[in-house]
Amino acid sequence: MHSEIFNGRSFAMFPLTIFLISFIGSYGLIELSTLGANTLTQILGFLGLFMGLSVGAIGFWSRDAMKNILGSYNLLVYSSRTLPLSRRKLLLSFLLMNIIYYTVFFLAPLSIGAILVSGLSVFYGIGLLFGGFIAGVLAAIVLSNLSTKVPGYSISYSNRFGPLVGKNIVDIMRSTGGILKVFFSLTVLTGLYWFIVLYFPFASYFLQNPLISFGVLIGTVSLTVYNWINRFDDAKDYIYLPIDSKMVLRAKQKSFLLVSVPLTSTFLFGAFLFYSGSYIEIILSLTASLSTQIYTVGLGSYLTGLKPNYRLFNPKVFLKYLGANSIFILPLLMISLFIENGFYLEFLGLLGLTAFIGFVLAKTAKP
């Protein structure tokens, strides 16, 4: 399916891209820094866990897919209605497909990149990568099963922000797992940040000022909210009404902000409880989060339109996404480290520019 979508050569580029990122990252870590193979081992283990959790999150939307909420999303899922196959068996097949997919296209090239740099000394790390991946998949599936007990019907449709936005909000709140599935995705991604900051000495610089850098980071990883918002319908679903795909895209962008800003703010307030910062830090953190969320939805919708869940797997799009993020997010993270040295205006200026560029990208995005 992916090779059809992205054509063969483009698809083959994806594992190559992962390999190059792994090779360059491992080389930088081993050869150009004071860190050693031990750190690489730990990073590989955590990456495996993180990817496993992401793959296992399929459990959150598989039930809805099975009920054909998503239309004939794909033949494999749809076949539960026409062939003598149980939903459980289909879910397992789907999961197996994803495990194979991630193994071949992510884990293997990642491992080869690390091995080429540090040799077999990283063998234990490779074991952790695969072990962490399996553990993550299992943990996410257990959590998604528990989440089916969460009621999601308390919200009702409202056209306060427009009918399409109202429907988007209802879709995400009433689908399996409700808002918890989005919360879960953000927890996984922000957990990665806190884990690295707290347990890896090389990242401990961030602890000098964790709230502001966390504000930058959570706005960046909020792309996962945009992914969730685009899981439940397609612009074609509305073509019989006076609605075009641009209107659907605008509604998705607005829905993103309505869901993402309160959720990410909740995470930030949680962080404020642990790291009681000054009012200035708290305000800067919230501003950073808002600015980077605008940039994220602008960039995400500009590069992937209404299909973030698979267009980001196109290596060209993926590299553009990484590159565009590094232009604004990396400088923001760097300045946040030294902000107490009087870089407040520079930081705010860059936040303003980031939000502005995000706004322009959002306005020029195409479905």
Next chain:
Amino acid sequence: MEKSFGDLKALKDISFEINKGEIVGFLGPNGAGKSTTIEILTGQIERDSGELEVLGQDPEDDPVELRSRLGILPEREDPPSFLTGREYFEFISDIRDEEVDEANWIERLHLEGKLDKLTHNLSKGERQKLMIVQAFFHKPELVFIDEPMTNLDPVIQEEVKQIFDDHSETIFLCTHNVNLAEEVCDKVFFIKNGEVVEEIEDTQNLREKFLNNYDY
């Protein structure tokens, strides 16, 4: 007009005219090009060539504006959504800026007790009833209908025919149901392999005429 999808010529130099107030049938077997024709006429997809006017405008000029004047009943299992039936009515009312006369439609299409269920929990026939409501509730100047009777029981089928009859504006009906076309249409076009092969003004004995054209 003409339309191809890759090597497949879906519509080949198709040409026809429909007058205001007519119920026109577009009859043909599966894959003849009926749904493609509706999609082009309603601005859902673009044609490759040809001239076209629907309610005085080219559908490609401003498809959203055109669709605001139309009713469209597509051939698909909509609405697949987490909205309840009642919320779906609110949704389409908001989209079209016109209230759905809920009580009237509940009575006509036997929707009592169904509107508080999530639409994806309704049966296919019940979902089709909601789709019929969305195509007609705003009294559009022109309604495009693709296989309207799918999944409907005979009682509701009769009511839907009555809805067609009560709707005094133009209806463009795509179907392979010859009996339905014979019963409700003023005029019928036979379509085959992307071409109009015959225009029938007298819809009596339509089945015989249809079978003569489609001897495969």
